[in-house]
Structures are given as structure tokens and as C-alpha cells.
Amino acid sequence: MSTRYAALLRGINVSGHRRVPMAELRELLGELGHEGVATHLQSGNAAFRSASEDEGALAAELERAIEDRFGFPVDCLVRSAAYLAAVADACPFPAATLEGRQLHVTYFDRAVEAARFAPLDAEDFLPEEFRLGDRALYLYAPDGLGRSKLAVALGRPAVTRGLVATSRNWNTVLKLVEMTRD
Structure with a gap:
């Protein structure tokens, strides 16, 4: 069983600073084992499916992976489909x-x-x-x-x-x- 989530990245791709290309974000989420990855706009919105039920752990994992890949920290929030709809x-x-x-x-x-x-x-x-x-x-x-x-x-x-x-x-x-x- 897996859950649909959205990852909300804070403060990226603003005036050319802290660039995180969405194609690379999709690739990174896939490398983390998530499925059905899609992004929206250039401002750090991604949807994915995961077997994990821990939003905090998913966000922390993504933050570490972004810093490792891009060389700067990015705060991330991960929220379930049910939460977003609510x-x-x-x-x-x-x-x-x-x-x-x-x-x-x-x-x-x-x-x-x-x-x-x-x-x-x-x-x-x-x-x-x-x-x-x-x-x-x-x-x-x-x-x-x-x-x-x-x-x-x-x-x-x-x-x-x-x-x-x-x-x-x-x-x-x-x-x-x-x-x-x-």
C-alpha cells in the first residue's frame, strides 16, 4: 500500500538563486524510491507515491538528498493527499x-x-x-x-x-x- 504526497520546497528558484531544476527534482525523488513523480511550476512543488506513512521522515530524507545533490539546504514539507484536500x-x-x-x-x-x-x-x-x-x-x-x-x-x-x-x-x-x- 502506498500514499500520494506532495513535497513543498521552500525558497528555491527565486531570481536565479538556489536553483533546483524540476527534472532533477523528479529524478531525485525517483532515486529515493518514490513512484509516480510529477512536478508543478518551477517553485518546488512535487507529487509522488511512497510506501512510507511518515511525512516528517520523508521531508527530512528529501532535505538531505537535496543538500547532497545541490550543495545547499532547502526546507521541505511533505503532506499527504488527504491533508491537502482537507x-x-x-x-x-x-x-x-x-x-x-x-x-x-x-x-x-x-x-x-x-x-x-x-x-x-x-x-x-x-x-x-x-x-x-x-x-x-x-x-x-x-x-x-x-x-x-x-x-x-x-x-x-x-x-x-x-x-x-x-x-x-x-x-x-x-x-x-x-x-x-x-
Whole structure:
């Protein structure tokens, strides 16, 4: 029995830095014994099938393999198809009525307490909003991420210290669900 997963790599292929070609990522995942490997975009999204049921172990294995192959560390999160679908289904915003660039999900390596975000005064950022989910944060940014003051505040070290986090726009969230579907 095997499970479908998505690997979410953080901070690669940005402005020509920390290059991880997707063809090489697919090859690397295959060398690690995973099957049905596919990638999406150049920003570090891969789907694969594995007999392992340990997301943390899969992520650590991929991190070691990437550093060995490419010579630099890359934080990776691995999430099951069921988890990815549950995150999409639990979206607290009206996703079907929004553009993909207006809605984002930040995936975390572990559950995050709401107290971490308490210093942020939500009123200061309206109409932008965020909601916490299961190891995820949903961000509604009507003018897109590039203009989002809330995204900047949410990414400050005081908020993210000690977390591994990586964000995807809603179009990519849905594509990952599709890629990991049986």
C-alpha cells in the first residue's frame, strides 16, 4: 500500500538563486524510491507515491538528498493527499468567488497557536484577513500577495521564529490536490 504526497520546497528558484531544476527534482525523488513523480511550476512543488506513512521522515530524507545533490539546504514539507484536500475543503474564505492570486495558504511544519499572531491588530490590515487552520494559515489579500501589508507582517521573524513555512497561491493549492488525487 502506498500514499500520494506532495513535497513543498521552500525558497528555491527565486531570481536565479538556489536553483533546483524540476527534472532533477523528479529524478531525485525517483532515486529515493518514490513512484509516480510529477512536478508543478518551477517553485518546488512535487507529487509522488511512497510506501512510507511518515511525512516528517520523508521531508527530512528529501532535505538531505537535496543538500547532497545541490550543495545547499532547502526546507521541505511533505503532506499527504488527504491533508491537502482537507486544507482546501476547510478554506474559511469564499474561494470559488476569488481570483487565485487573492487567496494563499501558508503550510507550517507543525500546529501553530493563535497566540503567536496576537500582537497583530487585524483591524490595521483590513480588508486583508487571515485565519488559522490545521498546520496552515489562510490569507485573503484582495490586491495580491505583492501588495499585501498583512503578508509582510505575518512573515516577520517575531511571528515565524522557529517555524518552517511555505506559501502557495490558491491555484497551486488546488493543483496540488489534483496532482495527489488517486
